Amino acid sequence: MNTLSRPTVGLIITYLLTSSIIFFLMGPVVAVASCMLLLGVITYSHFFFENKLIKCFDMEVLPKQNPYNFTKSVYKFSQIANVKEPKIYISNKPLDQAFTFGSNKNKQAIVVFTKLLDRLSEKEINTLAALLVAQIKNKNSICYTISSLFINFAFIATQTLDELFRFLSGVKNTPLKKKANFFTYLISPLIYFYLCLFHPPSTLYKADKIASDWLENKQSVTRLLNKINNYNLNLKTPPPLKYSHLFLTSPLTPIKWATYLSWQPNVQKRTI
Numbered sequence: 631m632n633t634l635s636r637p638t639v640g641l642i643i644t645y646l647l648t649s650s651i652i653f654f655l656m657g658p659v660v661a662v663a664s665c666m667l668l669l670g671v672i673t674y675s676h677f678f679f680e681n682k683l684i685k686c687f688d689m690e691v692l693p694k695q696n697p698y699n700f701t702k703s704v705y706k707f708s709q710i711a712n713v714k715e716p717k718i719y720i721s722n723k724p725l726d727q728a729f730t731f732g733s734n735k736n737k738q739a740i741v742v743f744t745k746l747l748d749r750l751s752e753k754e755i756n757t758l759a760a761l762l763v764a765q766i767k768n769k770n771s772i773c774y775t776i777s778s779l780f781i782n783f784a785f786i787a788t789q790t791l792d793e794l795f796r797f798l799s800g801v802k803n804t805p806l807k808k809k810a811n812f813f814t815y816l817i818s819p820l821i822y823f824y825l826c827l828f829h830p831p832s833t834l835y836k837a838d839k840i841a842s843d844w845l846e847n848k849q850s851v852t853r854l855l856n857k858i859n860n861y862n863l864n865l866k867t868p869p870p871l872k873y874s875h876l877f878l879t880s881p882l883t884p885i886k887w888a889t890y891l892s893w894q895p896n897v898q899k900r901t902i
Contacts, residue, residue, distance in 0.1 A: 679731070679733065679775055679778060679779075680731070680733070680739065683731065683741070683873070684719070686870060686873065687719075687721040687723050687741065687869075688721055688722065688723060689719040689720065689721045689741060690719065690720060690721075691717065691718065691719060691720075692718040692719065692720045692742075698747050698755060699752055699755055699756070700718070700742065700747060700755050700758070700759055701718060703755060703756045703758075703759030703760070704716065704718060704740065704759045704762070704763060706759075707759055707760050707763035707764075707844060708763055708766075710763075710844055711763055711764070711766070711767040711840075713735070713738070713763070713766055713767055714735070714736055714738065716730070716732070716738040716739050716740050716762075716763070716766055716771075717738070717739045717740070718739070718740050718742070719739060719740065719741045719742070720741075720742055720743070720744050720747075721741060721742075721743050721744065722743075722744050722745075723743055723745075723869075724743075724745055724867075725743045725745060725746070725865070725869060725881065726743065726745055726746040726749060726858055726861035726862070726865075727742075727743050727746060727858065727862075727869075727877045727878060727879075727881060728740065728741060728742040728743065728746060728758060728762060728858075728877070728878055729741050729762075729774070729876040729877045729878060730762050730765045730766055730770065730771035730774065730876075731771050731774050731775050731778075731876060732766065732771040732772050732775060733772070733775055734772065735769075735772070738766045738771055738772075739771075740762045740763075740766075742758070742762075746758075746858070746861075749861070750854075750857075753850070754850075754853075754854055754857070756845075757841070757845060757850045757851060757853075757854045758854060760841040760844050760845055760851070761837070761838070761841040761851055761854065761855075761878065762878075763841075764837040764838070764840040764841035764844070765837045767837070767840055768833060768836055768837040768840060770833055770834070770837055773829045773833065774829075774875065774876050777824070777825060777828065777829050777875065778872070778873070778875075778876070780824065781821060781824075781825075781872055781875060782872045784817060784820075784821060785814065785871055785872040786872075788813040788814040788816075788817050789811075789813075789814060789871070791813040792810065792811050792812060792813050792814055795812055795813065796810055806884075806885055807887075808886075808887035811887065814871065815887050815888075818888065818889075818890035818891050819890045821890065821891060821893075822890035822891065822893060825875060825893040826893065831893075831894070831895040834894065834895060834900065835895070835900065838851050838852075838855075838900050851900075852897075852900065855878065855879055855897045855900055856897055856898075858878055858879050859879045859880075859883065859897040862879060862880065862881050862883045862884070863883055863884060864884075865881055865883075865884055866884075868881050868882055868884075868885060868888075869881055871888070871891060874888075874891060874892075875891075875893050875894075877894070878894075879894055879897055880892035880893065880894040
């Protein structure tokens with residue numbers, strides 16, 4: 631099963647299983663209504679995924695004239711990879727991260743946070759561009775978008791329950807405490823299993839290898855990933871959980887209860 635088909639099959643299986651459970655528990659009428667509702671939610675999420683990301687992270691298109699060499703590097707590696715040059719977004723949110731997404735091969739995008747760009751040297755920015763374009767070449771970006779359709783739906787349910795639980799129990803709303811995210815914590819192994827089964831970590835290893843083959847220094851990818859991961863260790867406020875699986879390295883490392891939401895493999899194991 632190739633990289634792209636895994637998440638698609640996973641989404642279809644999840645849809646069929648959910649519909650079947652509703653059918654046996656509540657009957658055919660409710661099942662049909664639920665199927666239509668789920669299909670509508672999935673379709674909406676797919677077509678408006680980019681808009682939701684833009685709103686969540688206050689993203690804007692990186693202008694051609696900018697103080698970074700990132701645009702030139704992305705163009706260079708897009709030519710090497712023989713892929714359409716992706717749209718580049720930047721965000722001023724306080725995150726040292728970057729990620730890719732895309733609904734199809736002709737509509738790919740890169741998101742990079744200015745805080746990370748400001749911390750990287752020119753060579754590291756070039757490495758970052760290679761790594762992100764490699765993910766597009768390997769179709770990781772499309773897989774992330776497909777996987778997000780299920781994950782976003784799951785988090786809407788669990789975080790609504792968490793909010794109700796906090797209201798009834800008086801627990802403060804903090805992303806760092808397990809008790810404040812009890813239902814999300816309970817479902818996290820299921821999300822981890824879903825990601826590992828239908829979008830295995832081996833796809834990340836493959837993208838890392840593609841990027842390293844483009845670069846003169848084969849260890850530059852490893853060093854960059856380690857640097858980003860070290861920045862994550864001091865992160866006080868993580869990004870929304872429903873988007874955490876998109877990032878190059880897991881931004882949830884400081885949160886002990888979110889072990890199963892840290893889907894990205896250990897950085898030390900991504901040595902090339």
